[in-house]
Structure formats: structure tokens, C-alpha cells
Amino acid sequence: MNKPTDPSDLSLMKFGIGQPVSRNEDPILVRGEGRYTDDVNVDGQLYAAFVRSPYAHGVLNGVDLSAALDMPGVVAAYTGADLVAAGYGTLPCIMVQKQRDGSAMVTPARPSLAVDKVRFVGDPVAFVVAETAAQARDAAEAVALDIDPLPAVATPEEADKPGAPTIYDEAPGNCALDYHFGPTEQVEAAFASAAHVTRLDIANNRIVVNSLEPRAALAQFSDGRYVLNVPTQGVFGFRNNLAGVLKVEPKDVHVITGHVGGSFGMKGSVFPEYVSLLHAAKTLGRPVKWTDARSDSFVSDHHGRDQNVHAELALDAKGKFLAVRISGHSNMGGYLSPVAPLMSTLNIHKNGIGTYTTPLMQVDTRCMFTNTAPIGAYRGAGRPEGNYFMERLIDQAAREMGIDPVSLRKRNQIKPSQMPYKTPVDTVYDSGDFTALLERAVEAADWKGFAQRKRDSRKRGLLRGRGIGCYLEVTAPPMNEMGGIHFEADGTVTIVTGTLDYGQGHWTPFAQVLTTKLGVPFDKIKLVQGDSDRLVAGGGTGGSKSIMASGAAIVGASEKVIEKGRIVASYALEAGVEDIEFANGRFAIAGTDRGIGVMELAAQLRNGGLQMPDDAPKTLDVDHVHRLSPSAYPNGCHIAEVEIDPDTGVTKVVRYVMVNDFGTVVNPLLVEGQLHGGVMQGIGQALMEFTEYDADGQLVTGSFMDYAMPRADDMPEFTFESRPTVATTNPLGAKGCGEAGCAGALPSVMNAINDALAEVGVTQMNMPATPKRVWEAIQQANSSAAA
Template sequence: MTKQAHQFGTSQSIKRIEDLRLLTGHGRYVDDIAPEGALHAYFLRSPVAHADITTLDVAEARALDGVHLVLTAADLEAAGLTASLPFSVMTNRDGSKGAAPHRPILARDRVRFVGEAVAIIVADTPEIARDAAELVELDLDDLDVSLGLAPGGPQIHAEAPDNVAFDWGIGDEAATDAALAASAHRISMEVTDNRVIINPLETRGSYAEWDGSRLHYCVNGQGVWDLKTDLAQMLGLDEDAVRVTNPDVGGGFGLKAQTFPEDFAIAQAARVLGRPVRWQADRGEAMLSDHAGRDLVSQAEIGFDENFRITAYKVENLSNLGAYNSGFGQGIQSTLFAKVFAGTYDIRTAYLGCRGIYTNTTQTDAYRGAGRPEAIYVLERVMDTAARQLGISPWDLRRRNFIAPDAFPYRTVVGELYDVGDFARVLDRVEAEADVAGFAARRDASAAQGKLRGIGLCYYIESILGDPSEGAAVELTEDGGATLYVGTQSNGQGHETVYAGFLSARTGIPVEAIEVVQGDSDRIKQGGGTGGSRSVTTQTTATVAMIDTMIRSLTPFVAEQMGTEPDAVRFDDDHRFRAEGSNMSPDLREVAQLARAAGRDDLLRHEARAKLPGRSYPNGGHVAEVEIDPETGLTQVVRYTVTDDFGVLVHPQLVEGQVHGGIAQGIGQAISEHTVYDDTGQLLTASFMDYGMPRAVDMPGISFSTEPVPSTANVLGMKGCGEAGTVGSLAAVSNAVLDALWARGVRRADMPFTPMRVWDMLARANAPES
């Protein structure tokens, strides 16, 4: 281990601190900690995708014994809650703003998707609340639905003619078209990225408390500060009158970084009643009302010169936004897609366009990777198709076009600044680890069993996102330990372990004596939350700054105790203060005791903020092998190899776990997850009997290795890892499937590769067996 790795507490896998608590049923989730006596909320939701509300009579529901409150949009309006839910909009190509139709807390005159909340019912028990919902008279005048991912169809919002929410672009379209026209080779294709339902282990849930002047809102989210602001603004409160907390959270994946209508309805119900109100979605409700992920169609074209070097690249996206704008929905397949639009290739002429389309479906927004998996999926499908059509190895085509190591820092065609990279070295490593040379023998063995076998490559890059600044604070406690306050929020990744281990490695305070505090807007004044693979990079950078601040603050006091000058005192690698000529060598805990005894409580808490000078760009190679039974269409991922460049690793075991989890979600989308609406907008896959979540039996053994190139964009040299597995896996699996089907005449293969869809691809190809 290098001195730097030891100094920064990196590349050391300590046991997960939270596991004993979480695995023995001692986790403290929203539904575990709701106040005793809290009333239960239930949402009456639209049973149709598009209709005018002609009658909404809640009188009988309000009269039912055990019902304490029923609120409709009219009640919220009477209370002054008329603002739209918060969301961002794009700037169109012509400089105008994208559509911003009002998104209500509860539907007012019209419903626009199945599952849209129409009323909130608060009762003594969930059962009474559901019974009351049956008593609501809700009459609807059905309207035609719009489900197609193209401009046109029945209009959903007056503000969006042809249901086009925005029309955005980046790059030089004219130059790109000219370069494509002049290219020696041109490859064009359509790429479909299927909609997925985000299914964290714990569904969305929350509770609200109102004491007459202050709101406490506890929610299983990915951070507390944005929601604190949103609640204050929507409810007409000062921000100081709102406290938001996150307890243990059972998975987020971008879904729980959003603000939802239920947040405001539950908070307002607690204000009206002056009693705690709680809500936990059941799985069917979640599948109907949660934001979905992906759902776009891309038209892509790429040009090459006579030496197979890329001359130009163009993509036009159609992005399904659902019925309304969500928080980041308009930006996912536009600006976030653009972050890694050009991938790892030296592309100097390119254009990306995106149009957002409203449909009568649930909203789409961030899902593990948020635009970067979608961008890499398109690019790496195009590169694989190009290699086939040009008759060149997909490995060689990538190597010819990689950004050279001596070209960094490298400004991409859309303005991203990649800090470092050695893509060819990483690709060489994954080629060896995957035993690509032995694939032909494995393919022959599969053929002997009547199976088709394919191999697929994806080389990805992603950008960490989110606020580049973060804060950290520490309190040296009376029992000799420390309380570390962080601005991120664990959703199961192992943050407590990483942060406590890192602080321990830098200060000598035992891991078991460190408490990590997160997710409380009263106790932590500012934070960026979790998302975009930002957490460990930003938080440990802030912790480094905080430790430096703490040592500087304590040094004059220690010097005074030693009877020497501050300049003579140093904090050594063995985590003790020392000075020439002094026989004292106290550690931090001993210094804290001395300060407390001297009445210097001002020396017991230290904090600092730090801002990353740039973003890091994790990258790596994924190689998937699949076997397909041509008689049934059953597709299985049977071998998977990944080599990543995550720079300096902070906790290798947790990094590998993040990669495994990301790959599992990628394989799930590629192989089994299929969101289906009928032609009336009814969701047909609203249960786990109909929606194909990946299972352990669907996962192959995953060979994981790293080939690090330390980042220059942070003091630790690390690169975020939380979303990388998903970013690389979609194209790797898809390219492997097409490789297996190619000999049977299949020339296009789109996710998901369910048995019926694969069988149908083979049947339509009508090719003789090879």
C-alpha cells in the first residue's frame, strides 16, 4: 500500500458497520418509527388515463366513522395551496422556454394518467381509509389517450401543441450533417431504450407532524434540503418552520431524490388536523404512481473515414416525459445525456437533439445513471453495429477512436472536461480477464447443446453529478468518540462504514467510537444529498478539509499544553500531536479531554466545506456472454466480466458491491423488465406477477477488476462508482444478444430480451439454421 493510500484511508475494506443492525431487523425505516397514534393516509387515484372530472363528492367518505379528513384539490385551493409542483424546464433551440403546464398536488378538473392522486383520506386505520375511498363519488368523462412516442395525438396540455414539451439541441447541426455527407462510411440506426419501473426494496413512505408552528416531515428520501425548501414554498412557511429528516432508507436509485404530490398532501393534512399523519405506498400503488425510468427512442448516425476513424456523430432523441413534468424529467435525455454523449471517443463534430413528449403515462425521471446509461447505450450499440457493417473487430474499432492518454485534460465536443483516462489499457485488461480468445470454444460448446452463444462489449464513461460542494462537521464527544455530520444520505450503499472508516484512518479515532449523523435538516445546516455518484467523492473531500481545519484549530491549544510554539507542533502519521523537546504526545481524544477540562468547548466541534475543482469520469469495459435457446427464446447471461477505472478506491469491497448491484439492474432491464400499457393507458405490469424483476438465478458470476488512473479532480484521486455498473451493462448484454442472433439473420435486437420477444425476432428473421 502506498503512503498516500494509507494516509487517506483508501483501498481498505473494513466490515460494514450497518450490517448487523440492518440484517437482524433493527433498521429504523419510516414505517418503523412513525409516531404512536399517527393517522393513516390513503390516496384515491384515477382509474383511467385521461378524463375530465365531472363529479367529485366526498361527503359520504367524510361521514364514515374513523375518518378524520378528506382533502381534494378544491380544499387545497381554499387553503391557498395553488402553486405547481417544482420542476425544471429546458431552453428550446429557438431560445424559448419549454412547456411548463401546472402540475397540481391533487387533480383539479382533469386526470392525465392512471394512478394520479385525486383525493387524500386520513383515518384511524388503513382499512377505514380504503373503505372511505369506496364511498367517494367520482364521475369521469373519458378523453382520448395519447401514448405514442412522437409528436401529435390527443392533446394533453394546452401549453404543449402536439404534446411536445421542448425541442432542445447542442452542437453544430449543419457542420455535423456536412461531415456525415462527406464520410467514407455512414451507419444509421434506431435505438429503443425501454421504460422500466423503479422498484426499490422499500416503497415511498413518510409521516408529518405539526405542533402549531413548525412542521416535521420524515421521508425515505435521498436528502433533506431541497424538500425542506419545496415544502416551505408550497405551504407558505418560513424555511425555519420546516424540519425534514431521512431515517434508514431501503433503496433510492434516483426515484427518492424527487419531490412528489404526496409530500405536500400529507404535510397539509397534518397541519389541518394538528396530528401526525403517516403513509406507506403498497407495491401496486408504487408501480402506478412512482416515476419511471428510461423510455426513449434515438435516431443515431455515425460517420467514419477510410481508416475507420469517426468523422461525425448525430443523435435525435424522443423522450417520453409522461403526463407532467417531473423534477428533472426534461433534462434527463437532453443535458444529462449530453454529459457523456461522445463517450470515450475523439469525436470533434457532433450534434445532439432531444424533444420531450407528453403521454398519458406516469412521469419519467432519474433512474440509476440518469441520462448517462441512455447515452452510452446508444453510442455503444451504434459502435457495435458499425463494426459489423464495416467488417472490423468491435475491439479494434474502439481502440482506433479512443481519446489518447496524452490528450487529457480533454474537452469533449459538447464541452465536458474529462480529467484523465487510459481507455486502451483498461480495454486490454478486460479483454484478458474475459478470455475473449477462448470465446470461440465456448460458443462451439453451446452450439453442441443446441444453444446460441454471443459476446458483447461496451466501453462506458460516466460523469459524477450533483452539487460539487459538500460540508462535514465533527464533535469530539465526552465518551472519547466522535460524531460526524454529513450532507449526503445513505440508501443502503454503506455510507456509515465508508465515512467512519475514513475518519478513523485519518484521525486515529476507533471506527466503533464514531457515530455518523445524516438526513436531518436541523442538525446539518446544508448538504447536497445523494445522487449522481457524488456521495463518497464529495463527502470525503469535505472530511479531509474538516480534519485539516480541526488540526489547525487544536494546534495552538496543544502547543500551550506542551509549553511550546504552535509552529513546533505537528500531527504525525500515527495520529498524535508531537513537538521537539516535549514528552507529551496526545491523540485527538486526549486533546479533547484536555480542552473539556480547560473549559474550551469551542475546540470540541469543527466543520468545513469543500468544493471539487472538477468532476471525475469513471470508465471501464464490460463484456457479457449470453446463451439463447432458439426453441423457446430464453436468454441467459452466463458470463460477465468488468474492468473499471475508479481511480483510487476508498473501500474496494463496497465498490465491488455497487458494481454488482448496477449490473443486476442493467441485466434486469435488458432481459426481463418490460413495462406494458394497453391502448387505453392501463398499466398491465403493475405487480411482480407481471413485471419481471431480476432474481438471483438470473445473475451470472461477475468477474470484477480495476485498472485505476487516479483522478486529478479531487484530492483523493477517486472516481464515483454508484451508477457505473448500470451505465456499462445495458449495451454489453444487448450487443451479446445481437451477436448470438446474427447468424440466424436477426439484424435488429431491442431490449427487453424476454423469451417471447427473442423467439419472435428469430421467427421474423426466417433464416435457416447455420
Template sequence: MTLTEDPTTTADGPAKEVGNARLRKEDARLITGKTTWTDNMVLPGMLHMAFLRSPVAHATISHLDVSAAKDRPNVVAVYTGQDFKDEQGTIPCAWPVTPDMVNPGHPSIAVDTVNHVGEAVAIVVARTRTAAVDAVEAIDVDYENLPVVLDMEEAVKDGADLVHASTSSNTSYHFVFDAGEAGTGSDTDAAFRDAEVTVSRRFVQQRLIPAFMEPRSAVVGVQGDNYTLWSATQIPHILRVMGALTTGIPEHKLRVVAPDVGGGFGGKLQVCPEEILALLVARRLGKPVKWTETRSESLMTAHHGRDQIQYIDVAAKKDGTVTGLRVRLLADMGAYLRLITPGVPALGAFMFPGIYKFPAYRFECDGVFTNKVPTDAYRGAGRPEATFAIERIMDELAVELDMDPMELRRKNWISAEEFPFTTVAGLEYDSGDYEQATQAALELLGYDELRAEQKRRRESGDPVQLGIGISTFTEMCGLAPSRVLGSLSFGAGGWEQASIRMLPTGKVEVVTGSTPHGQGHETAWSQIVADELGVPFEDVEVLHGDTAISSRGLDTYGSRSLVVGGTAVVKAAEKVVAKARKIAAHLLEASEDDLEFSGGKFSVKGTPGAGLGIQEIALAIFAAHDYPEGIEPSIDAEAAFDPVNFSFPHGTHLCAMEVDTETGFVTIRKYASVDDIGTIVNPIIVEGQMHGGLAQGIAQALYEEAIYDADGNLTTGTFVDYLLPSAADLPTFHTGNTVHAATSNPLGAKGVGEAGCIASTPAVVNAALDAVRHLGVTDIRMPLTPERVWRAIHQGGDGGDRAAEGSNAYGGARTTESGIEEAAQ
């Protein structure tokens, strides 16, 4: 890729900013830390909060005495659940996926019982952070243990121990999508009855931790009965509404600010208990407070992701034509329902058919309570799980039919001329060409040479075997058409808001409701506006993340920002131009119809030379000495955009994997992907999103797993045991694009934030299996630890459970009252 900073001018007029590989204008301050992260905030008289957290997974609090902590130096107050039980409400769940979904409520701080390790039990408020942390150790607490529920397959059995005594079972909901009943497909039972071949598998989506770089942090400022909550959140707008509803602070008295935020990956798409408690404590004391989590606290208490057991059946004809798909999920909710906990697996329901023309499809999902921290959104949210299952079982079906896995896919995928295509799940895929992306990916990988090498290694019995894995995926992004969200019982719409302010000097402020947390909105939005208004890229400033500045918005998740928020910016810009046109016509003494707008300038058709720049008009209307009667003296504008459909990025990901059969160690030899994400606004940002997404998707396949021991302690309580790869562990990514514009937005953009994460995981696992399938291996559980791969090769099975003991490096870190206890030595 060529990095260019200066757009070139072509004979057809000024070069377009959209498509230009601009370096990100926000990066200098983000990378050097020269910005105000939430934890940098210091308010006069600010107090600090620290939490006593439960060291046990399920218990009643039999004794809790905070008096000694209150006597510690610099401690201002110590609170327990009893202090807030009447005003803390419940952490909101905005996605009741079924009318009879059971939601036992989610207190921000435990009152009588604790339901997962790490749940808040007491809050120390002190003048310094150190004093608060020290005083936590002085709290006297006893627990009476209750049976711990951890295993979903056990938890759903009759007579199982219950997480919540108030419920009759551990099943929160049973969600069904049946294409036959919905009228989008034929009868699934009949499809399986008549099938020539069926393949059934049980796949495990391990529990993951979002592991954003900046830990969560919240600061609450108090001005009379007005409150400002600064938070490292993805969703200041939603947090404002939900925070107001939960605490009873009137919405117009609550301002929420997300300053620069260091990553989220869905992990900050939440109304966190600690945010609510910070508001409650600040209101109780009338003083500003701050809470910033430690990394161990983050791993233990911020919501986790994935954690599904997937039972998937596919029916097919002997020639490989697929005839039916049946999916049953157990989805681990954890102990409580947070903002969209139940909706994540339900969102996946629509993606299991992938790119294939299944005539029949049925999906069922049980949301199951366990004594673990709640799950919720994590990059891809439902779609990686679905993509993994379908792409894994297509390989299994290919093996069963003795077909080439790519040929099987090709036989069943939607062909380019069939777009727009309505799937068996009822979605209308907008555009694409799976064959084209696949051909490009095969060339990028050097598929034929690697297949030849694979054959040589097999024949020579090389201890290092080679495999190639395929993932031909699509996803739904650009959340979302509000009416569709309504039909899915989601608690909000999917529109987005933008406004444009034309300043007197001609500079432009763009206010977006789509709050970034590292994506590069400021650069991309500037490029869009530069093109729409014909102003220099440098003249555009993008404002975001503060509900007092950006009053309406629905924030950033689900690869929605460019598709929905970027489109809102386009719409607002169109309004600005339309308003400016009237003034230009007036000042140029011409008819509006005779004006053309190009390169930021209105000119009169057929009259070369005469013209007026939009930046000049901004000054003219600021002065407002001379403008038409009957219009307002402003060319500022705002717009809201509600998409009519999702957009559907797709692509072909190929992974070549070396497996050391002596040790089980797997090494990615080469990774190639060709993605169709519609029109590309900024190739560098796209490349960055792809790399990050690939890293996270590969990490699910190879490295990451949140492990609880038999008592419900989080074994992977530090980054020693919760393993994240670095650049040193990942291969060079060979990426490419095909471009089929999205049809549901004027930019033609499809969204790229999650694509790499969704697509890559099954490609990696399929590759490892392809390398060792001739040795009798049919499945390996994720992550593919060397031990699991070795056991699968040499002992059969899927590699099995890992030991639940953490590694002993520097003593090992385990959960306890202060967060940590010494591992058994």
C-alpha cells in the first residue's frame, strides 16, 4: 500500500478525499498520550472509590462490618449494598429477546447474596486512591457458600442448583427462529427426514475477555443538582438515558462525556455497575468521585464475551447441495443480564446460514445463568459464533462427502447475479461476489503451491504438517434499521445523528452522535465532509462524545459508525449546501437553478470566473448583512439517518497452518484475506481495522480463554494467564479488497470494524484440522493450545479441558477479598 498525504488534482476537478489514504489526524495525541483520558481527570475536592469484591462465586453475605475501614486514614465513607438497596435500581437490560424472558435483576452492589466472583460488596470512598485501596483490606466480611453453578449443560437439567433462588430454572429465555414458521424457508424437520447426508457437531465457543487497552474509568462531577459523568465508555448517549432511568437523576440534569477512549471491542458497550455507583456516591456525598479499575479488576468484573455451546446439524444431498440447517445453542449469560446480554446470541441467529442457500433453517437458543461475570457484546457479537459454526461444519460436511471444501462452498453459495438475495433467515443481502473475492484470496495465498507442499509433507511423514483453512463469510453490520431492531425487541433504534456548523472563518465543525473509541472517526468524517463541502481536510474538526455537545446519538458498535453515522454526516452536509445555495444565488444575483456546486464553490453555469466559495458564504451569513428574505441567517444543518437495511460485508479468508506434531505447537505460515466492505473511505483505517480484527479472531482460535476453576474463581486473572498475542506472535497479513457498494447508504460503505474478527477464527481452526485430519483428528477445542493439539493427535478427542490451575509465574494471581490471593505454592 502506498501512503499518501496529499491528494492529487485530476483534470476532472479536485481529487476526492474519500478513498485517500490519509494518516489519522487523531493519532498523534492518542499515541503520545497527549490527551485527557478519563483517569487523567482531576476535579477540585475529588474523592476516590475502591471496591471490596466477592472472593466467592455464590454465597449469602452472613456478616459485613465496615467500621474498621471507616476509621482508616483519609477515608470519607464506606458503603455496602444495604446503603443503596432502595435507590440503586437494576442495571438495565435493553434487549428482552422473548416476552417471557426471566430477568432476576442486576444490583450494582450486592445486597444479600453474591452471584459471581468479583461482584461489588462494599465501596470505600477516600481522599486518595491509595487510602481507599488500603481501607478495603480492613473490611470484615463472612460468606455462607451456596452451590456454585458453572457448567451450562448441567445447569439446564431438571433439579439443577439455581443461580437465582427467585427463579424456577437457570434458563432465562428460549429464543426460536424457524424459517418455516417465519415464511422465509421450508420445514426443517422435513429437510432432515429426507436428507441423504447429515452431519452433526458440538462446538464450544470459549469465554473471552474483551481486554481493551484503557481500563474502565469513571469520574462524576457535581454542580448543585446537575451531574457530569466522564467515562471511558463506547456509549455516552445510551449511558445518559440509562443512567438517568436507573438512578432517578433527571435526564436533563445528567451530562455524560466520553473523552478519548482507549478501545472497547464491545466491552465498553455497557452500563457498568461502577458507573451507576459512582453517580450514587457522588449524589450521596455531594462531592466529585473517581473510580478507575485495575487490570485484574477489569478481567474479573468487566463483562466477558462469547461462551456458547453450539449443537449444529447440516443436511445435504450426496452431490453436496445443502438442504437444511439446525442450530441449538446454550448461551452463558453469566450471573446477570446486562445491557444486551441476551441479545448477543439472538443476533447471531440470522447469520448461521452464512453465504449459503439453505432452503430450511431452524435456530433455538437457551440463555443460561451461571455464577460467572455476565457476558455481553464482544467484537462481532453473535456473528463470530455463527460464522465459526457454519464454516467449521461446511468443512466437516466436505470431509463426510469426500469433496473439496472450496468446491462444496462454491456449489452452495449465492452467486453474484443473485444479489440482492433474501436468505432463509429473512435478511436481504445487498451486494457482493463471493467467487471474485475467493479467486483473489487464492492467488494472494499461493494456494496451489501450498497444497503441493502439504502433499509432500504428508507423503514424507514430516513431523511438521501443513494445512489450509477456509472461511468464506458474510456478516450483517451497520446496526441498524430502527424498525428491524424494534421487531427484535431491542430497546432502542438504530439511527444516527450528525450536525455541521460553519464557522465565520470558514472552518467546519462536524458533530457526530457516533462516539469513537479509537476507530478514526475524526479522519474519516473529515474526508467525507471535505468532499461534500469542498473544503480542505484540515479545515474540518470533528466533535463527539459529550452529550452537551452532541445531544443525539447512538454511539459506536456493530460496525455502524461509517455506514450509519457517516451517512448522517453526508445528509447534514447536503443540507448545508442546500442552505448555502440560496445565499449564493442571492449574492451572485443568479437563479438557484443556474448554480452549480463543485470544489467548494458555487458558480453560475456558463459564466466562468464568477463564483462564491462556501467558506466565504459562512462569513457572509455570520455577518448577515445581506441575505435573502424569509430564510434563517445560518447555513448550519443537522440530519438523522435511519438505514433501510443492514449492509453485508463478505470475504474469503485463507489460513495456511503448520502443526508440529511432536509438540502440538501451531504456527500460521501465511494468512490471506480478501474482503468486500463496499466503498472504502480511508484505506489505512480499513487496513488497521482488518489487522486488529484478524489479531482478535486469530487470538480466539489460538490464545484466549477465560477459565474458571471448580469453585468459580477466575483462573485467568492476569495477562500472565489470559493470553493475548503481540505482533511478534502473528504473521504478516496479506489483505485485499473487492468493492461492491452497499445499496443501503449513499457512501456505499459496508462496515469493517468486525469483519476480520468474525472471519478469521474458523479459517485458523479449519487450517489446523486440515493439517492433522489424516492423523485421525476431527476437532480441537479453542483455543488450540499446544497441549490440546498434541493430545488430539496422540490421544484422540478434541484436546479436552485445560487444567484450571493458573501458571505459577511470579506466584500466580487468584481472586480474593482484595482481588487477589496467593496461589497454592
């Protein structure tokens, strides 16, 4: 029998919910012992290399494999015709929206290898399998493509013009979706009655995802099952989607994910290469491996963002918001990714209202096919965009109306007394004190001291500006999630869950939840999340929901362990079940010091040390499925200050304050790290990242020589604070934090830039505010002033 656990036990204090525990994952990773997909090798494996279209648009007349097949080490080569003959399905778009008139959006089929036309530079057309990776690459270069080039179109606005090249016959005018949300007549009436209307044309620049680890896969076919080692964001849903394309039952597919070097949404999709590799493995009877080259990933990975909108905000004479209206174009690329329309439709209108009492919202988006790489989810997937459009409008309205931007926000923000608050976009906010966060951020940013800092910058010949980015995100929709708790023979406890860590550090916070709820020693906990055969449910990681989904599943599973444990403990302690209490990892007879720890109880069960009836639990193991926690609403206020050199256009973020409400914070150290990373991605998009295609659909920014990524010296010093209000939508009271950095950074940084440039007469600067573009805007403003 264990002695009673003191409630002040140091292990619980150190590793419980709310403690800044260092990541369990880090020692392995910093020692270089991580096991990524490219690290996985099996006996007899072959290597694949893909042949991609050099044209953005063209008719594919044929593929000549003969020269490649004659090269040393080549085992096989395949085209789209081979995959069609094998009977595989096409890659689906699963986030289908309704057209303005209620009809279905246009969803052309995407084969894994092109068969009739090529639709973007990088479109996979064929692949070669050889004994070595070098032999496969050499042979791929020998494949001859017979393509008749067609005129291409690279921007959604150009694709929407009369006479633009037609990319799909079933999509005349190249429009996949003409989306509308909102009460048009009421919105029009609100604008007609407004004392002031602010209007902005806002660009949401295209991003190359650039995960640290390129996409890779090792495909096998064994005992009638497809087996794929691949970096994903969740193996359970990925397995099901892949099975659908392969046209087999999910049980016939086994997906395994080890360490993942970043994803940001991109690796959540089934890509054409995976189907191709599995076909080769089945056909050849040998494993087939592929690791993407960075130059190929630039053109073939899903890109992010890429939307241009006309945004309007109607206000009364006192600055109260009456309505917001967003219309414009969104780029889908050459094919629809699984979530292609989501970012510029549903997620814009759900996240665009933000923290404000705006009574009306309208969103009109034309989702256009172009001859560019497909657009997919990228950190936030429409959530930062919705916040960005609204916050840019508010700062511009404040400037136009002569109202302090803090005051304008405060007079329109939802109050705590209004919770739960039903918005006009079919969401219900359960908790939050938005004005308190704004006030604290203003205080932490030393708002009153800005005038002196601006004077100091001016003395050094620099422009200085400040910007606010209040945000509220609607986290990913509810999905079932597994929370398995297994007591192992070696004295460890395994958590099994279907979200997946691709850099966030799930092991540590999940273990903290289990330690708090069951008293399991922190150093005895393991995590399994990357093996589809171990799961009975799993929603994957995305939309800032992992701690809410898996955390809630672990809480529920812990409660079931306690239920079983009380029964077993009643036999171990020779007492009635109704007399057994549980606290701090220990079952005890109420009112006595007689008890037994959960770990010892599990060991006795496993070793057969207890005499119990046949209907009593045989283990404390639980495989629990948590059902559908509703979305939560993380929110906060970020304030950025920038300095701009007007002679060069170089912009630096020099101060950055963020105050956030993430509900229950399981691990504040990890949360702050997530915010640092997200903010830097936002700064990267705001200042430098830009994906440019020329008029022929050729990617101009196809390498790190041409595509700028933020570096360490671009990072400001951060001031970070948490001011949580507990969520009521899930058992932990958590709200999610993974995408909040982008949501706060985009508007705060760009508002700061526009504030600084307003001093020299620049009225609107869009992302990315590169030195060249900032300098040109200043020169144009100077010329206009001189004229």
C-alpha cells in the first residue's frame, strides 16, 4: 500500500496544469536523434523521382518513357494513364461551399498524375523508380513530354476577365465558386444611412509554406495492405482520405507518422505523390521512397493566402459600427485542394466580426481557377485574414474620422456582461473581456510614451508608427477525438490520441493533463499519436484545437480510469465501492489513511495479484472517444511599433506587445513559444514574403535566393502576457493558441506601417511592405505633394 499523497506533492506542483514545463521532446531533437520520414529505411527499397510540367497550361499529348527506362538502375516508370488503368480515384475537395444561387460549386476531378492537360508549373505528369535516388533523378530528366502550351493566367482578377484562358471546360469564366454571405438589403441600407464609410483595397499576399522538412514518403504494400510512412497532421483522417482515393476500405491502409518538421496546414492533405508511390510499391512488390527537393516543393506544395478584397466599414456619426462588407477575388490555383474555398469564404465571415458589436456583415468572394500551384490551408486558414481586414478598416476609419484608434475600438467592443454573445455570423461567444485586454496592451505598450519615441526616431531620420491588432478566432469545428490511457507492463502509461504534433510539443501538455487528473508520474508517461492502427478516432491537429480535443479526451478517459479503479480498489482495500475516494493519484477508503496508488493498483491487476469476480475490470486501460466539443474563441490585443528609413524603405519592427486570452493555459512556456513563432510568420508575410508568378505562370520567386524568409535579426523583443477567461465549451476551459500569433501580427504590423507612412502622405500600403515597395510609395507621395 502507498502512503497518502500530500496535496502539496512537488511532482504535482511542478508538472500539473498551468506549470511552465520544458518540452519532453526537445532532448531527442536537439541531439539530432529525431526520426523524420526521410530517416526511415527498409530493406529492398527503391527510390522515386517525379517529372513535373514546365508549362503553366497546356494540352498533354503524350509522355515518352523509353529513354528513362533504358537508363542505369531504372526499375519502372509510370504516367497518369497507368494510374487511371489501376482504377484509383481523384483527389477530392472536402470543404465544398454553395454558390450564390444555392447550386453546387464547380469541383473538377484532380488525378494524381495529369492525363489531359497540365494546369500549373510543377503539375506532376510522370515518375520514375530506380535503385538509387540519384538514378531516379537522372532518369526523370530523360522523360520527354509532348505538351502543346496554352495561354496561362496567374491572378484571379485576370482569370475573371472576359476572354481569359479557360482552365476547365466545366468552369466557364474560371469561377469555381461565387460565394455570398449576409443580408444584402439590410447591409445596403446600413451603408446608405452611414455618416461615414471607410473603404480599402487590401491584398493578402500569397505565401510559400516552406516547412523545415520537405514532403516525403515511404510506400509499401504488404499482406494486402497499403502502408505509408508520411509526415501528416493526423494519421486517422489522413488514412480515411487516402483510402477513398485508393478505393479501398480504411482498414486496408496503415499510415505512420514520426517526427514532422513543420506543416502549418500544408501536410494535412493527401498529395498526388502518395498515391503514385503506393501504386508503384504494390506493382513492383518493393518499398518505394521519395523525398522532395526544395526547388520542387516551391512549385508543388500547396501555397497559402492569396486574396484581394475591397473592404468597407459603415459608421454612424459617433463612430459606432453599422456594417462591414468584404468583396473580392480568391485564388484557388490550378486544382482545388481539400479545403480550397474555406479560407476566403466561411472563415472570413466567421472571423471578420472579431471582438465588435457590428450588427451586419456581408462577404462576397469569387474563387477563381488560375494556372498556379493550388492554394491550401496556411497557419490560421482564413482566421487571420478575417481579423486583418476588419482591423485595417478600423485604423483607417479612426484616421479619417479623427478618432483615437483605441477609443474607436472600445466604443464598439462586446462587453463581458453581454456574454454569451450571439453574432450576426452564426457564432456564439461564450466568454471574454476584450476591452480589458486592449487596455492592458495599451498600458504595457507605453502608449503615452509613443510621442517621445516618435520624436527620437525623427531625430535619427526615421519614420515611426504604431498599430493595434485586436483579434478573435473561431477555432476549428468540433470533431471526435480519442483519448486512450494504457498502463504498460514496464510501469509506464501511454496516452493514445489522434491529434498530431508537427512541432507544437504535444507530449508535454498532454502529460500535464494526465498528471493533474490521475496523478500519474510525469516521467512515466508516453504518447502515441502517429499510428493509424492504434486509433479508433482522431480529428488531427489544425485550427488551434488540439488541447481542447485531445485534452478533453484525456480528461474523459481519466474519469473512466477512476470509475474502473474505484471498483478494483474496493477489492484491494476490502471496502465498498461507495466508500472509495480518489485524489492526487490515490484511491482511499473515505475517512481513513488506507489507500493504494493508481500505478500500484494497475500493476497488481496486471500481475494477477487481486482476487476478483469475472465481471470486474481486468485492467485500468481505457480507449475513450470524446464527442464534439464546440469551437472556442481565443482572443487578444497585439500592439506593434515600427521604424522606417525613408531613404531606403527598410522597415523594422522595434517593439511588440501581446496580451492574450487562451482560457486555461496548460503550459505557459509552450504557449508563449507558439505566439513567438506565429508572430514571426505574420511579420514575414507583412514585410517580405511574396510569391510572384509572371504572366506566363512561371514562378519568379522559386528559391530562397528570390523568396525572403524572416530571420533571427528580424525578430523584435516581445512582451507577452496572458489574461485568461475560462472557456465554457470544453472540459479544460481552454481556447487554443496555435494560430493567434499570425492573427495579431498581420494587422498590428501593417497598421503601424500605415501609421508611420501617413506622416509623408502615403495613404495605403499593402503587404508585403518590402523596402522597394515602401520606398516607391514614399517617392510617389513626394511627387504628388510636389505637383
